[in-house]
Amino acid sequence: MPHTTCPSRLDCSVGSKHHGWMAERALKVAIVGQGYVGLPLAIRSVEVGHDVVAFDVDGRRVERLKAADSYVEDISSSQLAEALATGRYLPTTDAANLAGFDVALITVPTPLKDGGPDLSFIEDAGRTLAVYLEPGATVVLESTTYPGTTDELLAGLLAKGSGLVAGRDFHLGYSPERIDPGNKAFGLAGTPKVVSGVNAASLEAVQRFYDSIVDKTIPVSGPREAELTKLIENTFRHVNVALVNELAMFAAELGVDVWEALDAASTKPFGFMRFNPGPGVGGHCLPIDPSYLSWHVRTSLGRSFRFVELANDVNDHMPQYVVERLAAALNRRKLALNGSRVLLLGLAYKPNTSDMRESPALAVAQRLVRLGAGVRYVDDHIPELEPLPGGADAQLIRGTLSADEVAAADAVVVLTDHDDIDYEFVAEHSRYVLDTRHRCRGGVVEYL
Numbered sequence: 020m021p022h023t024t025c026p027s028r029l030d031c032s033v034g035s036k037h038h039g040w041m042a043e044r045a046l047k048v049a050i051v052g053q054g055y056v057g058l059p060l061a062i063r064s065v066e067v068g069h070d071v072v073a074f075d076v077d078g079r080r081v082e083r084l085k086a087a088d089s090y091v092e093d094i095s096s097s098q099l100a101e102a103l104a105t106g107r108y109l110p111t112t113d114a115a116n117l118a119g120f121d122v123a124l125i126t127v128p129t130p131l132k133d134g135g136p137d138l139s140f141i142e143d144a145g146r147t148l149a150v151y152l153e154p155g156a157t158v159v160l161e162s163t164t165y166p167g168t169t170d171e172l173l174a175g176l177l178a179k180g181s182g183l184v185a186g187r188d189f190h191l192g193y194s195p196e197r198i199d200p201g202n203k204a205f206g207l208a209g210t211p212k213v214v215s216g217v218n219a220a221s222l223e224a225v226q227r228f229y230d231s232i233v234d235k236t237i238p239v240s241g242p243r244e245a246e247l248t249k250l251i252e253n254t255f256r257h258v259n260v261a262l263v264n265e266l267a268m269f270a271a272e273l274g275v276d277v278w279e280a281l282d283a284a285s286t287k288p289f290g291f292m293r294f295n296p297g298p299g300v301g302g303h304c305l306p307i308d309p310s311y312l313s314w315h316v317r318t319s320l321g322r323s324f325r326f327v328e329l330a331n332d333v334n335d336h337m338p339q340y341v342v343e344r345l346a347a348a349l350n351r352r353k354l355a356l357n358g359s360r361v362l363l364l365g366l367a368y369k370p371n372t373s374d375m376r377e378s379p380a381l382a383v384a385q386r387l388v389r390l391g392a393g394v395r396y397v398d399d400h401i402p403e404l405e406p407l408p409g410g411a412d413a414q415l416i417r418g419t420l421s422a423d424e425v426a427a428a429d430a431v432v433v434l435t436d437h438d439d440i441d442y443e444f445v446a447e448h449s450r451y452v453l454d455t456r457h458r459c460r461g462g463v464v465e466y467l
């Protein structure tokens with residue numbers, strides 16, 4: 020078996036239109052997982068001239084990719100069609116297509132299981148890649164995880180399955196994804212990318228690849244620093260969102276307008292960064308990633324990461340708080356939640372996306388169903404609801420935004436501020452609005 024630290028598979032081989040380099044040889048890039056993170060990476064890699072094997076275990080997703088039917092907002096179906104037309108984008112469930120890869124990126128989920136990290140998807144991906152790993156190739160983990168996952172767990176799995184040693188026979192690194200679905204200002208290529216490797220040669224190989232697909236790479240000294248970088252970014256947001264959520268609850272009781280105070284504080288040109296209150300946190304990142312860090316601190320050091328635990332506590336409580344505020348508002352009109360008609364605007368966890376993962380809006384909806392409210396919703400970004408615990412999804416009735424729909428509701432609750440909702444119209448036709456996003460204006464509107 021050849022032992023090499025030479026990043027030969029990456030040398031002079033990248034055909035980056037983006038950087039104006041000449042292609043000598045297209046790289047074969049394997050992307051394991053075609054979700055919110057993997058699909059944009061795949062399309063970008065095709066754009067700059069690489070050959071991409073887009074491997075996913077979900078056959079339905081792969082069929083949709085093959086039919087140029089995108090399920091990720093940031094990638095349009097026409098972009099998919101263009102990528103397919105190049106003949107350099109191969110969506111597949113057949114791992115045999117991974118053979119001979121130069122670079123492999125792992126973009127599989129890292130959820131929580133019983134409050135701790137569930138690394139089973141990374142483990143499966145590592146075992147699959149190990150079969151096809153050849154000397155000189157490069158493997159990069161992108162999934163969010165705690166420090167040590169790349170150089171301990173993944174390196175071990177790849178070595179076991181291939182007989183090759185990371186840093187000696189092949190390159191291994193970690194590069195955290197910073198993708199922000201729905202963000203029009205910062206896409207994949209324009210957002211600086213932190214890169215790392217288990218040794219200098221690995222870092223060089225990893226950086227060289229990412230330099231071909233993004234404008235700017237930021238090298239750090241090792242995978243653990245890169246893994247922590249991602250957790251710091253998400254924990255920072257999680258904690259700050261919790262801060263303003265707790266403030267919003269106190270301000271409401273004190274009779275102070277927290278939104279006006281936030282507007283005013285935001286005029287400070289330095290030392291302040293705005294975060295907005297809301298019905299809780301959702302998505303794959305904020306409700307999950309900080310817990311990877313607190314779990315790691317607890318299991319490695321035996322101590323609790325108090326900021327993360329407090330932030331979880333505050334943010335997890337928000338859906339209940341929204342329902343309490345709604346109940347109080349109905350009560351003032353001598354109405355009970357039980358039997359009232361409530362219209363929810365937006366169920367996705369963030370505006371202008373269809374992503375419902377861990378959405379606090381769903382937690383609000385389920386709670387209202389349990390309390391006997393007749394719950395209807397409008398969210399044109401969501402084609403159909405996923406099954407919810409206790410069959411609650413069957414009790415949520417889909418509506419369309421009309422004067423009749425809004426006027427028929429005893430209360431309207433704005434949960435996700437999609438831009439396609441006419442908030443003036445909502446305020447004009449509603450009897451009462453609880454706006455958790457501060458988008459509506461008018462006498463019947465109350466804010467979080």
Ligand SMILES: NC(=O)c1ccc[n+]([C@@H]2O[C@H](COP(=O)([O-])OP(=O)(O)OC[C@H]3O[C@@H](n4cnc5c(N)ncnc54)[C@H](O)[C@@H]3O)[C@@H](O)[C@H]2O)c1
Nearest residue numbers: 052053054055056075076077126127129143144162163196
């Ligand atoms: N969504 C985001 O905004 C975001 C941002 C930054 C980082 N991340 C991180 O990136 C990772 C991926 O997140 P995502 O949002 O793309 O997830 P996702 O659920 O949208 O996509 C993951 C894909 O991986 C596939 N998969 C699972 N196991 C596999 C295996 N063994 N082999 C091949 N495919 C497999 C799934 O079928 C799915 O299509 C997570 O660790 C997440 O925390 C996500």
